[in-house]
Amino acid sequence: MQYKNYFPENIKSALANDPPGSWMPSLPTGCIRLSAGYPAPNLVPTNQIKSAVDQMIQEEQDLPFHYLGSPRINILKHQIQHRLVQRSIQSEEQELLITSGASQAIDLIARTLLDQQAVVAVEAPTYMEALEIFRNYTKQIISIPMDEFGIQTNVLEAVLTERKRAGLTNPCLLYTIPSFHNPTGSTMTTDRRQHLLALATKFDFLLIEDDAYGELSFSESPFPLKTYDVTDRVLYVGSLSKVVAPGMRIGWILGPKMLLSAISWFKKDLDHPFAHATMSVYIQNIEFEERLDILRDSYRVRRDAMIQALKQYMPKWVTWHVPNGGFFVWLHVENIDTAALLKQALEKGVSYIPGKHFFVNPTDGLHFLRLSFSFAELEEIIAGVQKLGNLLRAIQ
Numbered sequence: 384m385q386y387k388n389y390f391p392e393n394i395k396s397a398l399a400n401d402p403p404g405s406w407m408p409s410l411p412t413g414c415i416r417l418s419a420g421y422p423a424p425n426l427v428p429t430n431q432i433k434s435a436v437d438q439m440i441q442e443e444q445d446l447p448f449h450y451l452g453s454p455r456i457n458i459l460k461h462q463i464q465h466r467l468v469q470r471s472i473q474s475e476e477q478e479l480l481i482t483s484g485a486s487q488a489i490d491l492i493a494r495t496l497l498d499q500q501a502v503v504a505v506e507a508p509t510y511m512e513a514l515e516i517f518r519n520y521t522k523q524i525i526s527i528p529m530d531e532f533g534i535q536t537n538v539l540e541a542v543l544t545e546r547k548r549a550g551l552t553n554p555c556l557l558y559t560i561p562s563f564h565n566p567t568g569s570t571m572t573t574d575r576r577q578h579l580l581a582l583a584t585k586f587d588f589l590l591i592e593d594d595a596y597g598e599l600s601f602s603e604s605p606f607p608l609k610t611y612d613v614t615d616r617v618l619y620v621g622s623l624s625k626v627v628a629p630g631m632r633i634g635w636i637l638g639p640k641m642l643l644s645a646i647s648w649f650k651k652d653l654d655h656p657f658a659h660a661t662m663s664v665y666i667q668n669i670e671f672e673e674r675l676d677i678l679r680d681s682y683r684v685r686r687d688a689m690i691q692a693l694k695q696y697m698p699k700w701v702t703w704h705v706p707n708g709g710f711f712v713w714l715h716v717e718n719i720d721t722a723a724l725l726k727q728a729l730e731k732g733v734s735y736i737p738g739k740h741f742f743v744n745p746t747d748g749l750h751f752l753r754l755s756f757s758f759a760e761l762e763e764i765i766a767g768v769q770k771l772g773n774l775l776r777a778i779q
C-alpha cells in the first residue's frame with residue numbers, strides 16, 4: 384500500500400527531511416556522554432516530586448486524574464507568572480499559555496504562523512530541534528551568523544535590507560536563544576537585543592525568544608528580550624525542563640493576548656492535570672530561588688572543570704569561549720570534520736554532537752562540535768575531554 388499518496392504536499396515535503404533525532408549518536412555502553420544536554424541526574428529532585436505526588440493525591444484525591452483536572456492548573460500559571468517577575472517580566476493571565484515543554488511552544492507558534500511560503504530566520508548555529516520543527520512547516524529558513532555576543536544584528540540588517548531591495552520575501556519570524564545559547568553558550572549583548580527589536584519593528588517580523596537556560600546564569604542574569612519589547616513582537620518561550628525535570632514536560636509561551644488566543648486554538652492535547660498539579664505542589668513546597676542557587680553553583684563547578692580540562696588537554700588550535708551560564712561549550716576544531724571524527728571518539732569512549740546538526744547549511748558546522756557539561760559527573764567531564772584531546776592530537 385502506497386500510504387504516501389495520502390499525504391498532502393506540505394507533509395511530503397516535511398517527510399523528505401532527515402528523521403527527527405537523527406543527530407543523536409547511538410552510544411556504546413560506558414561512553415562518557417558529553418553530547419547530552421540534560422540536567423545532571425543528581426539535580427533532578429526525585430524525592431521532592433514524589434512527596435508532591437503523595438501530597439497532591441492526599442489533598443485532591445481523583446481530581447488531577449480527570450479531564451477537568453485540578454484547581455492547581457491555575458495556581459501553576461500564577462506560580463509561573465511569579466517566576467517571570469523574577470526575570471523582570473510582568474504578565475497577565477491571558478498572555479500565558481502552559482505547553483508541553485518549550486518544544487511544544489515552538490511547534491505551536493510555527494504551526495500558527497508558518498506555511499510553506501513563509502520565511503523563518505534562525506541563528507547560525509541554532510538549537511537543532513527548533514530547526515527540525517521549522518523544517519516541518521517550511522523549507523525557507525535563512526540563518527544569520529552569531530558570535531560570542533549573540534546574533535550579529537548588523538549582518539541581519541544588511542541581509543534584510545538586501546532581500547527587500549531584491550524583492551525577496553523577508554522573514555515573518557525570527558527564532559533566537561539570547562541567553563546561554565544552545566549550542567554556543569553565548570549571550571546576546573544589551574545593544575544587540577535592542578537592535579534586534581528595532582529591526583523587528585523596521586522589517587515587521589515577530590520574534591521567538593527561547594529562554595530555556597535564562598535562569599542558569601553563573602554571574603549576572605541578562606534581562607530577557609521580552610523586557611525591552613515595547614511593541615509587543617516577542618513570543619517569550621520558557622521551560623522548567625532545565626531547572627526542575629524535562630520529563631515533567633512543562634513549558635510556556637508568553638505573548639500578546641490576540642496572538643496567544645490564536646496559538647491556543649491549535650493546542651489540542653488538552654491540559655496535563657497530573658503533571659501540572661504535581662509541579663504546582665512541588666514549587667509551593669520549595670524555595671525556588673534557593674534551588675536556582677544550588678543549580679547555578681553546581682553547573683558553574685562543572686563548567687569550570689570542563690574549561691580547565693580543555694585548557695589542559697586540547698591542542699592549541701582548538702578554540703572556545705567560556706559560557707556564563709547554561710549547559711554548553713562550543714569548540715572550533717580547525718580542519719577536522721567533526722561528523723567523521725565522531726565514530727573514533729565513540730570508540731575511545733566519549734560522545735559529542737557534531738556541529739553540522741546545528742546549521743541550516745550543514746557544511747557551515749563541519750569544524751565545530753558541542754560539548755555539554757551538564758550531565759556527566761565531574762571526573763567523567765575531565766576524562767571525556769582528555770580522551771577527545773588525545774584523539775585530536777593524534778590526528779593532526
Ligand SMILES: Cc1ncc(COP(=O)(O)O)c(C=O)c1O
Pocket residue numbers: 420483484485486487510560565593595621622623624629633634
Ligand atoms: C534552546 C532549547 N529550547 C528548548 C529546549 C526543549 O525544552 P523542553 O524540554 O521544555 O521542550 C531545549 C532542550 O534541550 C533547548 O536547548
